[in-house]
Amino acid sequence: MELRQVRYFLAVAEELHFGRAAERLHVVQPTVSQQVRRLERELGTELFDRTTRAVALTTAGAAFLPHARAILAAERAAVEAMAGHCEERTRVLRIGTNIGLGTRLERLLAALAERAPQLTVELLSTRAPVRLQQVRDGELDAAFVRGLERSPGLDLLPVWRDPLVAALPADHPLAAAEQVTVADLAALPLRIAPREANPHLVDLVTGACRAAGVEPVLGPEFTTDQDTLAAIGTGRPSWTVFYASQAEVLPQGRTVFRAFAEPLALQTFLAVRPTASARRLAPLLDACHSIAESRDPFDPRLGIRRNERVAQGTALGVRI
Secondary structure, eight states: OOOOHHHHHHHHHSOOOHHHHHHHHTTHHHHHHHHHHHHOOOTTTTOEESSSSSSEEEHHHHHHHHHHHHHHHHHHHHHHHHHHHHHHTTOOEEEEOTTTTTTHHHHHHHHHHOOOOOEEEEEOOOOOHHHHHHHHHHHHHHEEESSSOOTTTTTEEEEEEEEEEEEETTSSSSSSEEEEEEETTTTEEEEETTTTTTTHHHHHHHHHHHHHTTOEEOOOOOOOHHHHHHHHHSSSSSSSEEEEEEEHOOOOOEEEEEESSSSOOEEEEEETTOOOOOOHHHHEEEHHHHHHTSSTTOGGGGGSSSOOOEEEEEEEOOOO
């Protein structure tokens, strides 16, 4: 007995018509008739009463029907079990990352290792359009993006909001406060990337300034974390913004980070294919949820984080 024969028998039994069964199976009718005849010969009995007008199950056919369904159900269960087994043995989760994840990425990987120790995680950092296309093409299982509300062919799942903090000179009078406002910073040049490089971030910051009734004074462009922080700490007073989770891992010598009194934040999404396996992504989504619920050390409700060292009267790091 072949599974194909059982499958053809079940299609005819449910359709009670050889032609419709053939259409459902995407084969020609003679093939269905031939395979059902072979099954009947193997079982030693006719399964259908055939007339020119109708097809009906014989007593033997009705008795065989639940067994046929059980055989095919067992086949499906076996295929699914083996697919799951192979997936567990070769599970590699490929994730596209964006800049500024900082300690969030560390906490995410730790949460993933705790929830799915058998999982191998591969990280790839590219420009947002490239990351999104790689998810569409199946080269990545998921990718983090900020600010987008939609992307063709993908589902964007909100995972957390990324608050911003201001970076300013450690010896500036504003550094004495635990929080700052964009109005406080209005007199200082703003070092920020060109809008075409990061439109969501630039629009958020400049929009907040204008909403506060001030026009941002644009200074030299943001280049790298290292060079921009060095310029802020040693050159003409200026300021910029970093994601709070990124600021946690940046050096804090001649610069300090301050939370905004009126929080500025961008929504972070996880981009996935609509057809992505829920089972495959479950540990990642669960890990995202777990770290989204943890409070950020720069949360204005908690005050500025207390991580400061003092040496020879000079404040280093974040002041309290």
